[in-house]
Amino acid sequence: MRKHTSATRQGRPLWMFLPGGLLTLVVIVVPLALALYISLLDLDQYSIREWVGAEFIGFENYVEAVRDSHLPHAITISLGYSALVTLGCLPLGLAAAVATQDRFKGRGLVRSALLIPYVLPAFVVGSTWRIILQPDGIANRLLGTEGLWLNGPRSFWALVIVQLWAGWPLVYLLAAAGLQSMDTTVHEAAALDGAGHWAKLRHVVLPQLRGPVSLGLVISFLHNVNSFTLPFVLFGVPSPYDVEVLPVLTYVESFQNFEFGLSVAMAVVSLILVAIPMAVYLRAVRLDTERGQK
Structure with a gap:
């Protein structure tokens, strides 16, 4: 009985949440993670074509945003x-x-x-x-x-x-x-x-x-x-x-x-x-x- 309860949520099989979970992953989680990663790069018009190889500068963009912008x-x-x-x-x-x-x-x-x-x-x-x-x-x-x-x-x-x-x-x-x-x-x-x-x-x-x-x-x-x-x-x-x-x-x-x-x-x-x-x-x-x- 406990096993059946753990496999469901409010009487619904958990696999029914899989399509919504995948959609959330593709539409929200992946773009958000990509944005967080880009915010840590020195990415401008010179490095946009090869942004994967742009210099990693950590939180310098955030510091510049607060101090110099x-x-x-x-x-x-x-x-x-x-x-x-x-x-x-x-x-x-x-x-x-x-x-x-x-x-x-x-x-x-x-x-x-x-x-x-x-x-x-x-x-x-x-x-x-x-x-x-x-x-x-x-x-x-x-x-x-x-x-x-x-x-x-x-x-x-x-x-x-x-x-x-x-x-x-x-x-x-x-x-x-x-x-x-x-x-x-x-x-x-x-x-x-x-x-x-x-x-x-x-x-x-x-x-x-x-x-x-x-x-x-x-x-x-x-x-x-x-x-x-x-x-x-x-x-x-x-x-x-x-x-x-x-x-x-x-x-x-x-x-x-x-x-x-x-x-x-x-x-x-x-x-x-x-x-x-x-x-x-x-x-x-x-x-x-x-x-x-x-």
Whole structure:
């Protein structure tokens, strides 16, 4: 009986995990191991043709990335603007989900329209906003201001605004899905207890949305940290110093400066930045699941 139990997992033979395991090995493990190896080489445009024989320099690429490149600044910019955008997505997404929860005429059309910023390709979003934010564009005309939005200190806030405009519907979508899955008897019980709109929102609705909204915030933050297309199209390369985000810096080091070993080291650092919040979220979900089972 013990032998049979060890050969299965949740009633399924372990050999059924073999195709998924092989796919994970080919798609994730092998490229990751190759990237880690390249980050330890002195690989540039002169040695790329024979990269297997490139000089092994250990962690010098990582040291150079921290000391002699704009990596620390790029990390600060990426984390800072990603945090601001993620925090901005929370009230916008929740408000839109709650506002479109009750049935009204044209609700389906409104819900579809709210998703337009999220489903548009990043290239289209970046190109459109680049026109809007030109010195003689509609943004300065409407605000009655002058100056540059695509260069200088304003460029950081331009990136925050554009990324927020494009990303908040994700939180709205997950929050709306969470509201749809809520038991209607909970709302009826709250109404019978005399709970007002705000009391029901605070004590009934928001606690039920903690899981979907948390997932939306994590995905939004990771997407913003890794966002390349939107900053690339919006500001071009080389990017202004105020919006020199990590993905664009990695691209410049690789495909303009041809420092492939250095750029891969930066990509590994980016992977670590992404893995930390994901690990924290998965740990929190695991703890909640264990509490629920008890």
